[in-house]
Amino acid sequence: MNSNGIAADIRRGIAAGEYRYGARLPSVRDMAERYEVSQQTVAAAYAVLAALGMVRTERGSGTVVTAGRSAEAHLGTFTPPDLAAAVPWKPSEGGTATEETTLVRQLSAPKYMEAWGIAEGSQVVERTRIRSVDGVPSQHKMTVLPYEIASRVPEGHEGVPPMLAPVGAAPVRPPEGVRVADWLGWNVDVTEASITAEPMDKAASDALGMTEGTPAFRIANVTKDPEGATLYVTVTTAPLHHRVTLNIVG
Structure with missing residues (x-):
């Protein structure tokens, strides 16, 4: 699995509540073992999630989840006139x-x-x-x-x-x-x-x-x-x- 696939997998876990807001994600080393990839691949996946605003990496604290479970903002139901x-x-x-x-x-x-x-x-x-x-x-x-x-x-x-x-x-x-x-x-x-x-x-x-x-x-x-x-x-x-x-x- 490449870094994008790992990022998508973790994102689904965040959306489902598997990784809760404020919780620390597993270390890069542990996640690399889980997915059987290099640590660089996991680090790249974490970087993608950080760019999306879903996690934040803190010195000494690891990578922290900054997004909650998924929710919907329904904008309305409408029929345009033409x-x-x-x-x-x-x-x-x-x-x-x-x-x-x-x-x-x-x-x-x-x-x-x-x-x-x-x-x-x-x-x-x-x-x-x-x-x-x-x-x-x-x-x-x-x-x-x-x-x-x-x-x-x-x-x-x-x-x-x-x-x-x-x-x-x-x-x-x-x-x-x-x-x-x-x-x-x-x-x-x-x-x-x-x-x-x-x-x-x-x-x-x-x-x-x-x-x-x-x-x-x-x-x-x-x-x-x-x-x-x-x-x-x-x-x-x-x-x-x-x-x-x-x-x-x-």
């Missing part, structure tokens, strides 16, 4: 915004997707887009859909299903004033969003030109139909110096 007019992202301080699809592939869903309501081993389509401001990558966005959802073709459309369009293909857009989800007949009922600070994974760090494990926002949206089946999932990664915003109407 979903088709929603702006998914924009630069905070001006600049030219662009977006490019960099990966489209079909694969068997790995186990971690079960948390999104997607069965392990089922066929899914993964699409990755990079959002840039003035040509500088700023967000990594991965979208995952069950294959049967991704392969739907809107009425009157000819050619490859829009969600299966390969990298480099011209973007296919719905008619003016129509949401993509409605155009494709996805019957969206609810989207559940979670925003966390996480060590950046390799795919996102490579795309954004940053070091793997750099702290970043991770915004995961799981969209479901009225029966509770998952229609699609988006996971957006953005460096912490960016902002996450939300409009609540009503």
Whole structure:
């Protein structure tokens, strides 16, 4: 296990209350023995947690937990007056915004997707887009859909299903004033969003030109139909110096 994996494991322990606020984590030596890695690897994991504000290293006292059990700050439930007019992202301080699809592939869903309501081993389509401001990558966005959802073709459309369009293909857009989800007949009922600070994974760090494990926002949206089946999932990664915003109407 590398330092990011150890950091994620300890973070889950903090969130679950295994490592309580104010408690000392095991020494670097003891943790290295537990994970069967070098002390340098554990020290790097502790550094990641410190950068996230979850632990603090004190001379003579070791590494102390500075975060409590996980909790949720629910921002509200709302319905905007015109979903088709929603702006998914924009630069905070001006600049030219662009977006490019960099990966489209079909694969068997790995186990971690079960948390999104997607069965392990089922066929899914993964699409990755990079959002840039003035040509500088700023967000990594991965979208995952069950294959049967991704392969739907809107009425009157000819050619490859829009969600299966390969990298480099011209973007296919719905008619003016129509949401993509409605155009494709996805019957969206609810989207559940979670925003966390996480060590950046390799795919996102490579795309954004940053070091793997750099702290970043991770915004995961799981969209479901009225029966509770998952229609699609988006996971957006953005460096912490960016902002996450939300409009609540009503």
